[in-house]
Amino acid sequence: MAHKSQSRSQNQNHAAALKAVHIDKNILAPPSESPKINLDSSDHSFLDISANCPKTLCIGTVIPDCGELSEKWLSLQLKFLKSTTSTGFHHVTFLQKGTPSQFFLQNTEVIQNSISKNFHNSGAHAVGLRNILEYFKKHSDEYENFLFLDMDAFPIRKQWHECLCDKLSKGYEIATILRCENLEQRLHSSVIFLDKRALEYLDWDVREVGKDLLGVTEADVQIANYQQERRNKAFVMLRSNQYQIHPLLCAVYYDLFYHHGNGCGKDNKMKASLYWSHVISQEWDSSKTSEHLFSHPTSFIGKLAGWYKEEYAQV
Amino acid sequence: MARKSRPLKATRNMPRTHKNILEELKKRQTERKSISQPEIDTQIAVVKDQTKKQKEDIQPPKPLCVGTIFPGVSEFNQRWLDLQLKYLRASTSVDFHHVTFLQQGQASEFFKNNTEIIRSKGPAARNSAAHVKGLEGLKNYFIKNADLYKHFLFIDMDAFPIHKDWYANLCDKLKTKWEIATLLRPENLEQRLHSSVLFCDKRALPRLSWGLRKVGDDLIGKSESDVQILEYQNARRKQAYVMLRSNQHQIHPLLCGVYYDLFYHHGCGSGRNFNMRSKPYWKHVVAQNVDVRKTIDELMKNPNDFIHELAGWNNKNYAQV
Numbered sequence: 102m103a104h105k106s107q108s109r110s111q112n113q114n115h116a117a118a119l120k121a122v123h124i125d126k127n128i129l130a131p132p133s134e135s136p137k138i139n140l141d142s143s144d145h146s147f148l149d150i151s152a153n154c155p156k157t158l159c160i161g162t163v164i165p166d167c168g169e170l171s172e173k174w175l176s177l178q179l180k181f182l183k184s185t186t187s188t189g190f191h192h193v194t195f196l197q198k199g200t201p202s203q204f205f206l207q208n209t210e211v212i213q214n215s216i217s218k219n220f221h222n223s224g225a226h227a228v229g230l231r232n233i234l235e236y237f238k239k240h241s242d243e244y245e246n247f248l249f250l251d252m253d254a255f256p257i258r259k260q261w262h263e264c265l266c267d268k269l270s271k272g273y274e275i276a277t278i279l280r281c282e283n284l285e286q287r288l289h290s291s292v293i294f295l296d297k298r299a300l301e302y303l304d305w306d307v308r309e310v311g312k313d314l315l316g317v318t319e320a321d322v323q324i325a326n327y328q329q330e331r332r333n334k335a336f337v338m339l340r341s342n343q344y345q346i347h348p349l350l351c352a353v354y355y356d357l358f359y360h361h362g363n364g365c366g367k368d369n370k371m372k373a374s375l376y377w378s379h380v381i382s383q384e385w386d387s388s389k390t391s392e393h394l395f396s397h398p399t400s401f402i403g404k405l406a407g408w409y410k411e412e413y414a415q416v
Numbered sequence: 417m418a419r420k421s422r423p424l425k426a427t428r429n430m431p432r433t434h435k436n437i438l439e440e441l442k443k444r445q446t447e448r449k450s451i452s453q454p455e456i457d458t459q460i461a462v463v464k465d466q467t468k469k470q471k472e473d474i475q476p477p478k479p480l481c482v483g484t485i486f487p488g489v490s491e492f493n494q495r496w497l498d499l500q501l502k503y504l505r506a507s508t509s510v511d512f513h514h515v516t517f518l519q520q521g522q523a524s525e526f527f528k529n530n531t532e533i534i535r536s537k538g539p540a541a542r543n544s545a546a547h548v549k550g551l552e553g554l555k556n557y558f559i560k561n562a563d564l565y566k567h568f569l570f571i572d573m574d575a576f577p578i579h580k581d582w583y584a585n586l587c588d589k590l591k592t593k594w595e596i597a598t599l600l601r602p603e604n605l606e607q608r609l610h611s612s613v614l615f616c617d618k619r620a621l622p623r624l625s626w627g628l629r630k631v632g633d634d635l636i637g638k639s640e641s642d643v644q645i646l647e648y649q650n651a652r653r654k655q656a657y658v659m660l661r662s663n664q665h666q667i668h669p670l671l672c673g674v675y676y677d678l679f680y681h682h683g684c685g686s687g688r689n690f691n692m693r694s695k696p697y698w699k700h701v702v703a704q705n706v707d708v709r710k711t712i713d714e715l716m717k718n719p720n721d722f723i724h725e726l727a728g729w730n731n732k733n734y735a736q737v
Contacts, residue, residue: 264700279635281602282660314600316593316654333637339602341701345664345728356701379585380662380677380729407666408701 158190158262159237159244162209163229164252165365167202173395174252174364177416179208180398181255181359184414186262191244193236195229212236223322227305230290230322234303241297251291253364253391257402257413261357265294268336274299275327278354279337283373284314287323288335291360299334302326313372343407348377350387351394353406361394363387480512480583481558481565484531485550486573487686488521495716496573496685499737501530503576503680503719506735509583513565517553519546544643548626551611551643559621568621572612574685574712578723578734582678586615589657595620596648599675600658605634605694608644609656613679620655623647634693664728669698672711674727682715684708 160182164171175194182190194209201211212232220228230249237247246266256262265276274296278289287310295303304325313319327335338355345351349371350362362371374383394401403410482504486493497516504512516531520540523533536553540546551570558568567587579585586597595617599610608631616624625646634640648656659676666672670692671683684690690706715722724731 260700273636279602281600284660312654314658314660316656333633335637337635339605339635341669341698343666348662377662379581 156189156191156243157245158186158188158248159193159240159246160190160248160250161193161195161233161236162250162252163195163197163226163233165197165225166199167196167205168199170365171252172202172204175205175209177395177398178250178252178255180416181257181414184416185256185259187259188262190248193233195232195236197225197229223307226290227307227322230305234300238300241300246294246296247300248295249290249293251360251364253361254291255359256357257353257359257406258357258409259412259414264357265336269294269296272334273336274302274331274334275324276336276338277324277327278358278360279339280352281314282340282352283349283371284317284319284376285372286311286313286319287321288327288337290322290324292338292354292358293324299327302331315376319372341408342405344405346390346405347385347387348380349373350385351390351405353402356406356408359402359406361387361391364391478513478564479510479566480508480569481515481561481567482512482569482571483515483517483554483557484571484573485517485519485547485554486527487519487546489518489524489527490521492687493573494524494526497527497530499716499719500571500573500576502737503578503735506737507577507580507582509580515554515557517550517557519550544628547611547643548628551626555621555624562618562621567615567617570611570614571679572681572685574682575612576680577678578674578680578727579678579730580733580735585678586657590615590617593655594657595623595652595655596645597657597659598645598648599679599681600660601673602635603661603669603673603694604692605636605638605640605697606642607631607634607640608642609649609658611643611645612681613659613675614645620648623652636697640693662729663726665725667711667726668702668706670694671706671708672715672726674723677727677729680723680727682712685712687712 162175162178164175179192182192192209194205194211196205196211196213201213205211214228214232216228233249237244246262246269258264268276276292276294278292279285280289290305293303305322306325307320307322309318309320310323310328311319324335338357340352340354341356342351342353352360352362354360370383399413399415403413406413484497484500486497501514504514514531516527516533518527518533518535527533534553534557536549541549554570558565567583567590577583589597597613597615599613600606601610611626614624626643627646628643629641631640631642631644631649645656659678661673661675662677663672663674671690673681673683675681683692685708687709690708695704720734720736724734727734
């Protein structure tokens, strides 16, 4: 009973959980060398500049259907992409099932494949990623960089594109997420940024990756060549939340990207749920946090990311 | 001339033995011969038992032995020891013994009164080599006293448990396949298990040893070399339970870390310059020139509030000091 009561209390107080913190933040001075773009966040004219720029970036997202939840995620992703991306970009969606709605048709290029209906969960995700890869390869002469994004992930910081281009100029071929907090050793495809060099190496399969951080077998979608052979060509972005409302969900990576986790609304238990059972209730309701995110995205992200509020997108 | 006037031989008086004294000596000799050998052994055994009993009265067997390495006994180090002991007392549900491996200097009264001091022979080492020497010194102490304790905790001077259930939680882990519980710091791009906190039982002690060598590549493909727990880094990696960073609130991505909601580890607690390996990785997030002393002062000023803010998840479960 006490456990349930604690869980209920946590769920009812998500907003309150984003409490004020009292430690003197001035004890650590901000980095003087922090890169900044000279853009006033209240001035949305940069959206037009971005729109008129030659499109150097192509972004692909896998979305399960055109339901209301998926539409909310796509809308939020596009808002953050427009607010944070200093270069022109094209957005493409791999739709796993259903007929594209007006909102989808007007805001993204929809691609579909009848084969994907035969796959579920991780297998369906791998098929979606492969289809987007094929699209990227087909249009590789039109863009300089490519970004794979999960439906519930998006960039939050204005200089994300410059920052990752800088990494690719230093020998890395891809930049992606590593979720150590979920005990994972595998590179996670919720965010993959790359240039043309990597297109030929990329592939996905669902198989045993090896052992996780606790020595237990880890099997899921993996980026085939970059998990082992080309591992040192992969720059990983680690969790960087200044504030956390859950040790696994609602994550900020490398202060550049947000990834909600369980964004599709299914009550999937993540791999490390039990590991963190003494920290957070197993009955934690993630749908409440997505509602909070949709209604107050700027303050929600600003609080979680936390390090430099003026650098985060205002949407 | 002078020779003639003196006698060639000195004349001595005959020794005079008192008759009563002779009789007394003879009597004592007879008594000694009459006492049988087994009775003597029994007497010695009784004395030994009494000594053991007296020792037990002073130091009853304790479930846990905690070992820390200190570079010296400065006032700064004394503050760390004081804080660590306060948190150990407030958060540990069982009785424990505390031992300090002192790298150099004479033990101060505070150290003498609050911890058992051990040292190593030979010249003092420096930096990581000194850390290896300290860890080996503590391990040897633990092995020597293995029968007195159930569990052993290696802990850096700037680390301490914060959660009241830490001991029960980790004992549960060791009941299964895991032989040690230790820190892993991916936030510092590390693949190596980190000995700033290392909890184990007797099984693991003979297998523990440390070396300063290449671990492999770190998380961004750069060579990683530092102190590693040799056997558990590879061969017995599956027997090592790792505790990951769990801060609910962060003031720095590398310093002031809470691990698995059970332990606090400050990082650079000796007051050395901030030079951790992933410093450039986080340069767009925090300043490169962090004043570690300021963060230590902040912690020392009000440890309860500081830890509660950082750990954050379950304030009622954190120790109050």
